[in-house]
Amino acid sequence: MASVTPDLHHRPRMSSPFNKQNKTATATAAAAAATPSFNPNQWTTQRQQQIYTSKLIQALRRHSPPSSASVAAKQVRETADRVLAVAAKGTMRWSRSILSATSAKVTKKHKKAKVAAGRRRSRRSEIEKEKRKSTVVERKLRVLGRLVPGCRKLAYSNLLDETSDYIAALEMQVRAMTDITEYLDGGGGAQPPAPADRLGANVDL
Numbered sequence: 001m002a003s004v005t006p007d008l009h010h011r012p013r014m015s016s017p018f019n020k021q022n023k024t025a026t027a028t029a030a031a032a033a034a035t036p037s038f039n040p041n042q043w044t045t046q047r048q049q050q051i052y053t054s055k056l057i058q059a060l061r062r063h064s065p066p067s068s069a070s071v072a073a074k075q076v077r078e079t080a081d082r083v084l085a086v087a088a089k090g091t092m093r094w095s096r097s098i099l100s101a102t103s104a105k106v107t108k109k110h111k112k113a114k115v116a117a118g119r120r121r122s123r124r125s126e127i128e129k130e131k132r133k134s135t136v137v138e139r140k141l142r143v144l145g146r147l148v149p150g151c152r153k154l155a156y157s158n159l160l161d162e163t164s165d166y167i168a169a170l171e172m173q174v175r176a177m178t179d180i181t182e183y184l185d186g187g188g189g190a191q192p193p194a195p196a197d198r199l200g201a202n203v204d205l
Contacts, residue, residue, distance in 0.1 A: 039165075040164050040165045040167075040168035040169075041168075042168075043165075043168040043169050043171065043172040044168065044172070048087070048172065049172055049175060049176050049179075051087065052083060052084065052087050052172065052173070052176050053176040053179060053180060055083050055086070055087070056079065056080055056083045056176065056177075056180070057180065059079050059082070059083050060076065060079055063075055063079070078102070080173060080177065081098055082098060082099070082102050084098075084169055084170075084173050085098035085099045085102075086099070087169075088165075088169060092161075092162055092165050092166070093149075093150045093151060093154070093158075093162055094148050094149040094150055094151060094162055094165070094166045096150060097149040097150025097151075098149050098150075101149075141156065141159065144159060144163060145159055148162050148163050148166050149166075151163075
């Protein structure tokens with residue numbers, strides 16, 4: 001005789017509106033936590049500049065003597081940018097872009113490709129049409145996105161935040177490197193930067 005008792009174990013679960021609200025609130029909180037902390041004022045403090053200066057000196061001392069002046073200039077510039085990205089602690093997109101580009105060390109090979117004249121003309125006409133369609137502001141935003149590392153395809157509001165933080169960081173970098181240059185030009189007579197280990201910022205680069 002077949003049982004007429006309903007199968008309670010296989011009853012379909014009804015989605016509650018409260019569960020949906022909880023999931024939405026959780027997703028919103030996670031998105032807020034993942035949002036980078038935008039605080040360009042951190043680059044204006046004397047302590048931050050001292051930490052950056054000490055870490056930059058330590059990083060430059062690890063390099064072997066360059067073979068030429070051009071190599072030395074490139075080495076200093078890349079090291080200064082890498083130390084600046086480390087000082088940002090990965091909170092902004094531009095710093096993560098610099099660190100990822102440095103760690104990848106991808107060798108780019110340029111390959112020559114033959115392109116038909118008709119395809120070149122077609123491509124040129126498409127670019128001209130796109131330029132006519134885009135406004136002056138959009139073109140300037142694209143240029144700005146190319147100047148700030150890792151911000152080529154960023155939304156307008158996020159791009160402005162990244163740009164403000166990046167400019168503040170570069171200004172601090174200029175002040176720090178100016179202090180180092182004056183110290184070296186003066187024969188070491190000025191007060192040298194405080195060691196990074198005494199500032200609690202001894203980081204391997």
